[in-house]
Amino acid sequence: MKELELLLDHYWVVKDDDKDVFYRVKDSIPEFKSFLNEKLGYGIIINQYLIKLEKIPGSAESFMGIQEFSHPMEYVLLCLLLMFLEDRSRDEQFVLSEITEFIAGNNIGKEKIDWTQYSHRKHFIKVLRFAQTLGLMKVNDGDDQKFAYHDDAEVLYESTGLSRYFVRHFTADIMDFANYLDMENAEWGDLNADRGVIRRQRVYRKLLMEPVVYSQGTEDVDYDYIKKQRGLMEADFSKYLEYSLHVHKNGAMLVVPAEKNIQDGFPNTKAICDITLLFVAQIRESLSEKKLQINPAGGITLSRVAFDEQVAVLKEKTGNNWSKEFREMSPVGLAEKLVAYLEEFKMLRQLYDGREIEILPLAGKLMGSYPEAVTKGSGEN
Structure with missing residues (x-):
């Protein structure tokens, strides 16, 4: 059902974004509500502004964080921004300095927010962009990117009123x-x-x-x-x-x-995904040549040094066909990218503080290769 997939694949469906989609999803909910309630235990928030499926994971995993964020401070700043927006009604306007003053006076977390530090301002810009993308607020005038270079930059925002539905409701006090x-x-x-x-x-x-x-x-x-x-x-x-x-x-x-093309699926059109498919094909080749062995859990354990060597060999063999970003990337940098990407899809885990790598069974599910014409055209044997 396309409507159920919309709810699963998006954080929420907002009426102002597309009224036709909003009403189509709303009208279809009775068709799958029993599945959501009985099999998944998911509730649905429906009001005049949005429809939100409360997607609760079966267990917490590291890849379930906000993809746009890369530092704990960004989560702290998001919580503070939500606190600020809580008292703002729909369509109410405010300026950037009101937010920064509120955050400076309501600090949470171990590290105090200091707007004179460039890194703190950069973290906050990420949060502001995330909030705008999700529809929590919108820019009426100005460019918040300027805040990265000038802590006195001003931007005029408007609250959409959606922030009050962002956080999941808990049945217990989370402070406990x-x-x-x-x-x-x-x-x-x-x-x-x-x-x-x-x-x-x-x-x-x-x-x-x-x-x-x-x-x-x-x-x-x-x-x-x-x-x-x-x-x-x-x-x-x-x-x-x-x-x-x-x-x-x-x-x-x-x-x-494949035709459903969901967000964040595997495989996808990202260059790192292509490299991943080539990499697992090379690992399977090493298995067939008895250079690697499958462990009792169905995975493959190798040292980080051996993993990096595999990446270097792959880059040497097929790197000419990659995008400019990855062609120019060092083998060490590429290995770091691959480890992070494979971990995200539960195809790899690091052991002993990263000194060993276990390639997990899912990595053997798919593999990729270039057409012969492509490899010949790149000058490979």
């Missing part, structure tokens, strides 16, 4: 939480998390929100549920999303038809 695990468990309270509806909804969420769900061994109750309820789950995902469920010895995943 000690870590992210408390946040995960708050939804269920004292109920047994390994049985009944809790386990079912957690497993459905994992399959939907994660690239792959790996088996953690014979005591893994979630993977046991996937194996036993495979037929029912496959029917649900096929009916409501047209996704197919693949279950293997070491992992299970949903496979999305």
